[in-house]
């Protein structure tokens with residue numbers, strides 16, 4: 001029961017179990033996020049958006065990488081917005097971070113606003129993945145990049161590995177090929193994927209031409 005309540009709150013954290021989930025995600029995704037961010041060469045002044053920012057830990061990491069730049073975070077959960085604001089209080093107060101309630105399907109930003117968009121462990125939940133990838137592309141400048149990070153990589157040797165969580169949350173684990181194809185269909189270029197041996201991690205970096 002506890003496990004189910006916690007897991008269900010990965011989709012849209014709310015209430016008591018949502019708070020616990022946010023704490024658990026901030027801790028549990030940190031190492032994987034660092035691994036994926038190492039594939040990005042940051043430049044001073046970068047403007048970055050973190051989609052599905054959860055408890056705001058990725059926003060905090062990004063603030064440490066952009067120098068004089070600015071980091072935005074969006075999430076459709078009120079609780080996540082509240083927790084992300086708290087986790088990034090100093091940077092929000094000085095204008096280096098900006099956290100807003102929004103859906104990935106309708107980003108409240110002008111065209112070509114960002115050098116980089118990151119999305120850690122959130123893609124599975126998006127309502128219209130192809131259009132959501134296109135919506136993100138709209139907000140990237142030419143040459144800007146999207147970094148997608150996953151911990152639910154399909155395992156050919158164990159097809160049932162993610163079955164329970166897939167059924168519980170009505171989501172699907174991903175494969176390198178599927179993600180590459182979706183990014184291609186959404187019009188991204190220079191798509192690169194990376195996995196880490198001994199883990200189920202996948203990250204994809206794709207560019208807007």
Ligand SMILES: C[S@@+](CC[C@H](N)C(=O)[O-])C[C@H]1O[C@@H](n2cnc3c(N)ncnc32)[C@H](O)[C@@H]1O
Nearest residue numbers: 012025029052054075076077103104120122125
């Ligand atoms: C598993 S959590 C990951 C949170 C954070 N990225 C991390 O790594 O800790 C998924 C997050 O995506 C958010 N999310 C899911 N669907 C979304 C959507 N359509 N628009 C915006 N945020 C969404 C959820 O509210 C949740 O905070």
